Amino acid sequence: MKLFRRLSSALPALVLLSGGAALADDTAADLAAKASASHWGYDFLADLTTDIGPRISGSKAAQDAAAWAADRLKKAGFDEVHLEKFPVTYWARGAEEADIVQPRLQHLAVAALGHSVPTPSGGIEAEVVVFKSFQALRDAPDGSLKGRIAVITQRMVRAQNGEGYGIAVGSRVAGPSEAAKKGAVALVIRSVGTDHHRLPHTGLTLYAKDAPKIPAAAISNPDADLLERMAAKGPVKLRLKLENKSTDSQAVTVVGEIKGREHPEQVVLISGHLDSWELGTGAIDDGAGVAIAAGAAKAIIDQGLHPKRTIRVVMFGAEEIGGGPVDAYEAAHAKEAGNIVIAGESDFGAGRIYNAAVPAGSLGSPFAKQLTAAILPLGVDMLHEGSSHGGADIEGIHEKDGVPLVDFGQDGTHYFDIHHTADDTLDKVDPAELAQNIAVWASFAWLAADSDVDFRALSAPAGSAK
Numbered sequence: 157m158k159l160f161r162r163l164s165s166a167l168p169a170l171v172l173l174s175g176g177a178a179l180a181d182d183t184a185a186d187l188a189a190k191a192s193a194s195h196w197g198y199d200f201l202a203d204l205t206t207d208i209g210p211r212i213s214g215s216k217a218a219q220d221a222a223a224w225a226a227d228r229l230k231k232a233g234f235d236e237v238h239l240e241k242f243p244v245t246y247w248a249r250g251a252e253e254a255d256i257v258q259p260r261l262q263h264l265a266v267a268a269l270g271h272s273v274p275t276p277s278g279g280i281e282a283e284v285v286v287f288k289s290f291q292a293l294r295d296a297p298d299g300s301l302k303g304r305i306a307v308i309t310q311r312m313v314r315a316q317n318g319e320g321y322g323i324a325v326g327s328r329v330a331g332p333s334e335a336a337k338k339g340a341v342a343l344v345i346r347s348v349g350t351d352h353h354r355l356p357h358t359g360l361t362l363y364a365k366d367a368p369k370i371p372a373a374a375i376s377n378p379d380a381d382l383l384e385r386m387a388a389k390g391p392v393k394l395r396l397k398l399e400n401k402s403t404d405s406q407a408v409t410v411v412g413e414i415k416g417r418e419h420p421e422q423v424v425l426i427s428g429h430l431d432s433w434e435l436g437t438g439a440i441d442d443g444a445g446v447a448i449a450a451g452a453a454k455a456i457i458d459q460g461l462h463p464k465r466t467i468r469v470v471m472f473g474a475e476e477i478g479g480g481p482v483d484a485y486e487a488a489h490a491k492e493a494g495n496i497v498i499a500g501e502s503d504f505g506a507g508r509i510y511n512a513a514v515p516a517g518s519l520g521s522p523f524a525k526q527l528t529a530a531i532l533p534l535g536v537d538m539l540h541e542g543s544s545h546g547g548a549d550i551e552g553i554h555e556k557d558g559v560p561l562v563d564f565g566q567d568g569t570h571y572f573d574i575h576h577t578a579d580d581t582l583d584k585v586d587p588a589e590l591a592q593n594i595a596v597w598a599s600f601a602w603l604a605a606d607s608d609v610d611f612r613a614l615s616a617p618a619g620s621a622k
């Protein structure tokens with residue numbers, strides 16, 4: 157089934173390849189070869205994780221990372237580099253403990269969920285109620301969790317494209333308020349991750365306006381298994397202590413541009429996010445993404461290429477903490493959003509790219525034919541049409557301003573073993589896979605920026621005005 161889909165999906169790309177004699181673009185081929193061989197992107201990532209390390213939005217480290225990255229871009233030869241600052245809540249992790257205290261003392265590997273409220277000093281001690289799915293908790297009668305700690309042990313399914321995440325992450329994002337509505341005093345979830353290690357996965361939680369804010373934390377997968385087994389035998393009491401703090405601060409987004417030679421106002425936007433969770437050093441999430449976007453542009457600079465349109469590299473400053481900050485970029489750029497030709501974000505580690513999605517209506521364009529020819533030798537053998545998800549930071553400009561998206565599918569089979577854990581470190585990035593990503597993004601950015609393709613017009617329904 158899977159093999160069949162791969163083959164059939166690849167066919168249109170192959171047809172395009174053989175259907176046009178003048179498709180081989182030597183400039184793009186040279187660019188891809190040079191980008192594949194360059195160490196600049198990997199060095200950027202290595203130095204970011206070494207010289208700065210963890211950089212949660214609003215922290216001094218995140219602000220330092222922005223200044224550091226801007227300096228790198230200036231030295232790399234970008235025409236223009238600037239910082240964009242906006243207010244965020246800086247959430248600082250404190251001491252955290254989770255212990256089973258009955259029937260027998262056992263320590264659990266725990267991490268507070270990002271933006272969780274702390275527990276009262278001294279912690280919370282209560283009997284647990286275990287739910288094997290988020291839906292089971294939702295179905296629990298109102299008031300049935302009064303004075304209890306709710307536990308959700310729903311598992312995340314491993315998939316190459318990471319689709320298990322969208323399903324499992326509901327318990328992390330919305331679980332605390334659902335549990336609070338049933339009367340719970342705290343929520344503990346199984347980590348949203350596919351590993352079997354004793355490392356908890358953090359990540360943002362969002363409180364609903366109509367429920368009390370209760371403390372929330374994730375325990376490692378093996379600890380969730382333990383709690384399930386123990387609860388099946390009889391009453392279990394848990395003690396949870398979280399000492400995190402929140403303060404007002406500023407996030408910083410870094411922007412670097414290669415100015416277009418003919419249409420500088422038209423922008424091809426490629427991006428990643430510079431902020432990270434602070435348990436690891438933010439190598440795969442998303443140091444890799446900013447290294448890929450910046451590395452792609454750097455390869456174009458190194459080739460001495462001057463595209464017709466502007467290439468804008470954006471290193472977003474607050475992806476991990478959600479909606480408001482995304483709106484900050486959208487609000488600041490709403491006026492020029494019509495000039496953003498296409499946007500993409502690399503935010504899924506450095507796993508090999510194996511497919512690409514371009515905006516609706518554009519698959520037959522000269523741009524898509526050239527892109528296919530450029531990235532097929534890099535192992536990207538499936539070109540799809542109708543990209544609708546290009547990354548959390550560009551959803552705002554896509555949904556509100558209609559900016560077309562490009563989306564490169566990466567092999568994320570192992571991404572969620574590491575994601576948001578202390579294990580998100582440089583050694584998890586394969587330099588060759590990172591280089592393949594950079595070469596694909598460089599090919600895309602060059603071809604989109606040096607063409608006249610109008611993705612909005614191509615996606616307009618037949619018969620409508622251009």
Ligand SMILES: [Zn+2]
Nearest residue numbers: 441442475503
């Ligand atoms: Zn990310």
